[in-house]
Amino acid sequence: MDTTPERPEGVFADGSRDQRIIDLTIAGDEEALRRFSAKAGTRIERVRARARRIGLTPRIVRGARRAGTRPSRRKCLRCDQKFLSKGRHNRLCSRCARKS
Ligand SMILES: [Zn+2]
Secondary structure, three states: OOOOOOOOOHHHOOOOOHHHHHHHHHHOOHHHHHHHHHHHOOOHHHHHHHHHHOOOOHHHHHHHHHHOOOOEEEEOOOOOOEEEEOOOOOOOOHHHHHHO
16 A cells, blocks of 8 residues: 655545546546546646646656557556556556666
8 A cells, every 4th residue: 555645635645536637637528627626625726736746747648648548556566666657568667667
């Protein structure tokens, strides 16, 4: 279990909504993102902030749309840290991938 303290995100701190945030951001469905924010009791800005915090950059979003891949948070096989994996093939965090 990931017990890293993540402070300012409130409702998103436990990571349970991360996959939904990733999927909706990549789908680019503004309306669904708004509904999701309201349901979580927060604002869309907070959802976007969370997306950035977990590493969902515009570049990754574009790449996923183009390749049809589904990024998700995974544990790095080498260091056990959680990172934003670009897809099934991507099992090492960028720091460990650089070392190999
Ligand atoms: Zn690693």
